[in-house]
Amino acid sequence: MSIKTRLLLSYIAMTVIPVILFVLVALGLYSVFLKNADGSGNQVFWKTTNERGDLVAGIKFMARTDPDRFADLKFLTSTDEQLKRLQVGLVVTKNQQITYASSLVDEKDLYQKLQETQVEPSEHDWGKGKWNNRFAVQKFDIGFADSSSGEVYLLTDMRPLLAGFRKLFPLLLLSLIIVIGLTNGILTFLMSRNLIRPLYALKHAAVQIKEGDLSHEVNLQRKDEIGELGAAFEEMRFRLNESIHLQLQYEENRKELISSISHDLKTPITGIKACVEGIQDGIAEGEKREKYIEMIAKKTDDMDRLIDELLLFSKLDLKRLPFHLEQVDLAAYMRDCAEELRLDPRLEGVAVGFSSNAGGPVQVVADREKLRRVIMNIIDNSLKYLDKADKKMRLELFDGASEATVKITDNGAGIEKESLPYVFDRFYRAEPSRNTDTGGSGIGLAIVKQMVEGQGGKVWAESQAGEGTSIYFTLPKTSHGGERS
Template sequence: MSIKIRLILSYIGMILIPIILIFLFNGMLSGLVFDDKLDYYEKANPLKLTRAMGYKSGKILRQLNIDYLNNKEKLKDINYLKTFDKELDEIFLGIVVKENGKVKYVSDIVNEERILTKLSDFGENTDIMYEIVVKERFVVAAQRDFIIDDSNMSIYIIIDLLEEDAVINKAKIFTISVTILAVLIVAFGLTFSMYRGIIKPIEKLKNGTSHIKKGNLDYHIEDHRNDEMGNLIRDFEDMRLRLRRARDMQIKYEENRKNLISNISHDLKTPIMSIKGYIEGIKDGVAKSPEKMDKYINTIYDKANHMENLINELFLFSKLDLNKVEFDFQSIDIVKYLKYSIEDLSFDMEKIGGNIIFNQENEEIRVIVDLQRLQRVILNIIQNSIKYKSDKNLVIQINIEEYEAFVQIEIKDNGKGISKEDLPYIFDRFYRADKSRNTSIGGSGLGLAISKQIIKAHGGDIWAESELNKGTSIFFFIRKS
């Protein structure tokens, strides 16, 4: 759920939930606070309480009038009059009965001398509400006078205002308390929700940024939320992973750079020292005969060519690595192209007693390539096969597999093969299975690395399969046109 929707629901909840809780708490707790039968809402509402008083007192007075008409003696029965007490006490009313000016019965709620002495006599204030003790609390709600067998009887219904006010105040306090409790519960719930939804994720992000600030890019923040904060944390995690990959690439780049400098130094130092030695021999007069002089000069020339080739390949590899080589892509028939290439290579293979075979029956397969760069790839692979041939006659086979969107080319030899330990690294620059880096077999150590860069630039891939003493297969694929 998004934070926007959550905030909207929170605002709605701040209004509705307290109202619902107030009604629930009133229903559950009012019975514990108010232990009589009068409804809590009547006690909390003075108007309802006043109406209840009027209704009860009127009902009792009507019943007394009926009794007076039907059975006058019943009004002299104290036990009968007591039956009204419980009903009247619920709404803070009491009853007083006087006969010939003397009190015959009085309810407990109004049983005070100061009340009884101030009640009107028989025939005074009949049916009129009047105050007895103005400054304190009592009011006569009704007075009925009856004449029964030469006896003057007065029945008074009296209101205890102080008790009424106390209960009303109690109800008000209860209502306020319930309201505060409901608001506190809602506030706590919404605060907890906001803490979990916003504050806690922000704390996670704060911890994450603190770790990144200290250079710890391995600190992981996990969050499965589907809101804005969850998206923010996932974006943060993506940024952290990108930074870590960039850092790792930078570390690897620095290591490669150091290795590159070391390899260049080694591969340049060897021919330079050789050239220097031959020149010193010429200066010292070691090469006295013309034949020996020619040998020294030819050797110096070969070493210089080797250095030139190494520098040229290094320059090409650097440009490929930086994507600064321009490619001239065109659609060609790869079958026809490979046939011509094999014809050109066959002469060189015959000189070393080798053979090159093209296993392809298809008439035409069109691909998108840069001819010059593709030729460089094929030559690099075949030159590697020649350099690492075994004692057997070298046989190189070229196979093509056609797929829906690309063409796979295999160049397979029967040479020495490559160990499983060395196989994953043969496309790294300056990598040689020969750890001594013996330059007698020639080459720069960049051929397969350059081939990989060229094939990648064609949108393809290159890999190798090999077995020691059996041979090596180099596979690469290129896109069809």
């Protein structure tokens, strides 16, 4: 449920619930305060009202059917006693003279005051009015048997009822204030707790993040706007934690990179230094001196090649090396590569084969220069481990629905199963020693991985120790080209 809906329901409840509670409280107070309003002390209000109504109806009926009864003093006295018990006074007039007046309304100039009272017609009786701010007046006109006219007045004393209302009204007002205050207070507390508690949880998580602790999960388990905020906050925490761990990993990798570079550069420098010292000390003379100079040149070339590879790998790792992607017929490209490799002096004595399952062109999107570097790095890596008399390499192309796969296989020493997952990691060498004469720089296959992935493909290796290694990479078959950085 959304916060907007919650607030709307809360506002409705703050209106409806106080009204219902106030009505219930008012009814309770009404029954409590008015049950003794007639002063008898032993009759409830509604019973008294019913009895009064019955007596008034009886008098009204007598006034219409037997008006001469109101000339009978005994009848009037008996009726008056019943009426006084109900706080009602009886007054009878005949020919503009009072013939009977209840002690309840014993007043001077009573007839004149009654005549001055405005009695409005009513469909339920012969007339009703109010006199002296005390009595509710009902008037019934009657005609006696001797053709004289008269009136019957019933005067209901309203003071006990008004006294009850005077006590009841402040309590009703107080009850209304209490009901509104309690209802709104409770609903406000529930709503605020429903909103504030998750906000405190978010605040606590924010404080933990500020202090560098990203281990506390934010799980509000809500489906409203605050729940969405909590989910976004949790995603931020997760990504921030992931980013920090990634930065720490990068830092560790940088340290490892510096250590590896230092080791790989120190090896040729040590050789160069030894050769220079031998020449300076006069130890190397004649052919030996020429051999030392050739060794210095070779070590210098190794250093230059290592530095170039490090710069290339650095650009690839930082995504700063652009890829000029274009449509390439991979079948023709691989066939040309196989022909060039057969003529390469470094592969003298190595049988290079090529095959393709495609009957025609295989169009892929690739960077020609980067693709050649990928193939040559794989070939160079394989050359270091060709340990058999009959040396073989084979290039194979497999045409797929959405991508083409290149497989380069050698029959060299192979790679141990436990080393296979790491051959594309930088500065990893399958052999335990770090001999650059056989192991290379350690970043050739790492560059292959970066370049293949930069062209939208993937790379992996399969090998069996003692039998050889196969390196696979894929390239996407799409119809658009362009520059990718």
